[in-house]
Amino acid sequence: MSSESSEAYDAVVIGGGIMGASATYALSKRGLKVAMLERFHPTHRNGSSWGDGRIFRFAYVEPSKVKMAQISGDLYQELERRTRMRVLNRIGQIDMAPIGHKELRGLVDTYDKGGIPYTRMTAAEVNKTFPQLHLTDREEAIYQPDGGVTYADSARTAFFEAARQNGATLLFSTVAKAIHRQPSGGFAVDLAAPDDPSPMRRRRIVCSKVVVTTGGWTNDVLKMVGLCTLPMRVTNEQPMYFMPRDGEDVAAFEEGAMPVFIFRGFEKEYYGIPTVKGGECGVKVAVHQGCHDMMDTPEGRTKQENAQFTADTQKWVRRFFPRLDECRYSAHRCLYQMTADREFIVGCHPECTDVIVATGFCGEGFKFAPWVGEACVQLGFPERMAEAVKVPSEFTLSRFVPSHRTGSEGGGGHVYAQSRL
Numbered sequence: 001m002s003s004e005s006s007e008a009y010d011a012v013v014i015g016g017g018i019m020g021a022s023a024t025y026a027l028s029k030r031g032l033k034v035a036m037l038e039r040f041h042p043t044h045r046n047g048s049s050w051g052d053g054r055i056f057r058f059a060y061v062e063p064s065k066v067k068m069a070q071i072s073g074d075l076y077q078e079l080e081r082r083t084r085m086r087v088l089n090r091i092g093q094i095d096m097a098p099i100g101h102k103e104l105r106g107l108v109d110t111y112d113k114g115g116i117p118y119t120r121m122t123a124a125e126v127n128k129t130f131p132q133l134h135l136t137d138r139e140e141a142i143y144q145p146d147g148g149v150t151y152a153d154s155a156r157t158a159f160f161e162a163a164r165q166n167g168a169t170l171l172f173s174t175v176a177k178a179i180h181r182q183p184s185g186g187f188a189v190d191l192a193a194p195d196d197p198s199p200m201r202r203r204r205i206v207c208s209k210v211v212v213t214t215g216g217w218t219n220d221v222l223k224m225v226g227l228c229t230l231p232m233r234v235t236n237e238q239p240m241y242f243m244p245r246d247g248e249d250v251a252a253f254e255e256g257a258m259p260v261f262i263f264r265g266f267e268k269e270y271y272g273i274p275t276v277k278g279g280e281c282g283v284k285v286a287v288h289q290g291c292h293d294m295m296d297t298p299e300g301r302t303k304q305e306n307a308q309f310t311a312d313t314q315k316w317v318r319r320f321f322p323r324l325d326e327c328r329y330s331a332h333r334c335l336y337q338m339t340a341d342r343e344f345i346v347g348c349h350p351e352c353t354d355v356i357v358a359t360g361f362c363g364e365g366f367k368f369a370p371w372v373g374e375a376c377v378q379l380g381f382p383e384r385m386a387e388a389v390k391v392p393s394e395f396t397l398s399r400f401v402p403s404h405r406t407g408s409e410g411g412g413g414h415v416y417a418q419s420r421l
Contacts (some may be wrong), residue, residue, distance in 0.1 A: 009033045009207040010170075011380060014221055015214035016042070018369045019358050022161035023211050025079075026373030028166035030384040031287040035169040035205060039194050042160065042172055046298070048215050049156055051239075052279025053149040054366035055260045055271060057093050058144075060115055064392045066114055069127055070391075076369030080161050087155040090258035091274070093147025094121075094130065098100035099140045101265035103129075107142055119143045131295070132258045132274075132283075134322050145190070149260055149273050150367055153344055161304040177202060179210065181352065192282045209380040211356045214373075217297040218359040227351045228402055228416050232360050235336040236301045238309050241282035243316055243328040249288045249300050250275075253283050253324070263289075263320070270316055280332075283324060285313055288363060298335055305331045336363040344368075347396035348373050357381050359396065 013024045016038025024036040055298040056076075058069050067358050076088040097104045111118045120142055123135035135141065160170055171191065178190040187210055189205045214219050219229035244253050253256060254275045273284040287309075314326040337360045339345060345360035357380045358372050365372070371389070378389040393399075400416035 006206045006375050008203040009035045010207060011035075011209040011211055012037065012176075012205065012207040013211040013213060015212065015217070016040075016156075016160075016170070017106065017213060017215055018156050018174065018366055019049075019215075019361070019372050020211070020213035021049075021156045021163070022038050022369040022373030023213055023376040024168050024170070024356065025159045025163040025166070026370075026374075026377050027211075027381070028163045028168040028382065030377060032381060032384065035165070035168070035171060035207070036163070037174050037176055037189075037191065038170075038172045039175045040173065042157070043153065048337070048361075049152060049333070051152045051332075051367070052276040053098070053255075053273045053284065054152050055093065055143070055262070055273060056088055056090070057147040057148070057260070057262075057365045058114070058152045059093060059095055059107050059110075059144060059169055060148065061103075061110055063110070065368075065388075066110060066116075067187050068368050070367050071374070072370040073146075073192045074156070075374070077160060079155075079158050079370070080085070080164070081217040082165075085150065085154055085158040085287065087158050088148060089255060090146050091150035091255050092143060092145045093261070094126070094133075094141050094143045094259045095262045095264055096126070096127050096133075096136060096139055096141040097265035097420070098134060098264070103264040104140065104142055111144070113143075113327050117145060129259050132253055132321065132323055134320055135263070136343050139188065143259065147260055149255055150275060151276065151279075152319070152366065155366075155369070156329070159373075176224065181225065182206070186354070209354050209356060211358070211376050211380065213358050215359055218337070218357065220297070222349070222357075223318075225355060227349050227355060230345060230357070230360070231400065233300050233347070234301070235284065235338055236333050237332055237336050238306050238313075239284055239286035240310065240313050240329050240331045241280045241284055242324040242326060245323055245393075246327045268312070268316075270313075270320075277355075280330065282329065283321070285317060285321075287313070290361065295335065301333070301335070338362050341394075341397075341399070344395045345397065346372060346379075346391055347398070348379050350397055353388050354380075379382075 010032040011034050013020050013036040029033045126141045175194045177192045180188040186208045188206050216234040256265050258274045260273050271290040317326045339360040346358050349355040374389045
């Protein structure tokens with residue numbers, strides 16, 4: 001490696017998905033010198049952040065997540081003003097369930113306590129207001145007008161653009177080949193192209209903090225630093241897009257004509273988004289944490305369609321969306337990072353508090369990305385925060401305990417086990 005002096009940064013963010021993009025922006029907004037590393041090109045489809053849209057909602061029973069969504073909504077608006085890019089469209093959200101189901105009761109309690117507007121709807125009211133849907137008299141719904149769709153690719157692009165304006169260094173098609181903890185504190189990070197084995201072409205940068213936002217690749221990075229890995233699995237989910245039947249008004253299934261939707265209290269939790277302008281053709285329908293093609297790392301995952309999942313989803317579409325054609329669809333694969341307790345991981349690593357980890361969002365973290373960026377600043381540089389961000393204790397790594405060794409005594413061979421489930 002070259003003996004030239006290394007460029008110094010306050011923080012290096014490893015991973016350029018939506019969480020890494022948000023963290024890079026939030027850190028650089030505070031005047032910190034930040035470099036972001038992403039092993040793929042900016043618009044890749046290898047992780048969890050690509051695509052046309054994700055649901056934005058306040059529909060949680062946990063007050064902490066409602067607050068996180070409210071903060072994120074405000075920050076998305078700030079991002080839109082900064083970049084003049086549209087990233088959030090509040091087209092409304094409808095939650096449907098069997099009559100009297102506890103999940104709908106929980107949402108009513110959340111909305112009442114938080115002063116959040118909503119409307120309870122019978123099946124007949126739903127079918128009249130949103131004829132794209134079909135409920136029976138055994139079901140009911142709650143409509144919340146502030147829910148909507150976050151434009152996935154646009155949001156990530158906007159964060160990158162705003163971070164670049166702040167002076168952040170964005171390094172795409174770049175990986176950390178090695179991360180060295182320095183005796184005097186901080187880290188030296190050796191960079192290279194993903195498939196370049198030559199140490200002579202590597203570049204070294206140094207930093208005070210490392211922010212790990214690599215999703216399914218998180219444990220690979222932690223091993224590189226010599227830290228305990230996390231009890232997390234990767235699932236290969238399958239969102240699908242269904243076209244209207246011949247003769248139907250295509251515009252009736254576009255954003256603005258119908259809300260985002262979630263089905264609760266059924267055997268599977270289906271959710272979806274209307275057709276997004278400039279996105280995939282058709283209404284997005286998927287199951288939350290439903291496909292369960294599980295693996296330890298994303299490497300070797302299949303991009304082939306899961307036939308059983310397709311058949312199950314087609315049956316659901318016939319039942320609740322009779323105006324969609326279950327035979328005209330496209331299917332994609334995307335990654336979830338699942339923790340054992342289905343809670344997020346946002347916190348400093350107990351073995352090295354200069355390593356901040358934000359991962360394990362279990363398929364529902366996208367809406368919270370602006371909050372996660374703020375939390376990374378709070379965890380690494382609290383003195384830069386005008387107003388403190390409270391990270392819920394259930395997100396921190398303190399809920400994990402060292403379990404067993406899988407490698408040498410030199411570090412990077414421990415695995416954390418779940419301390420509570």
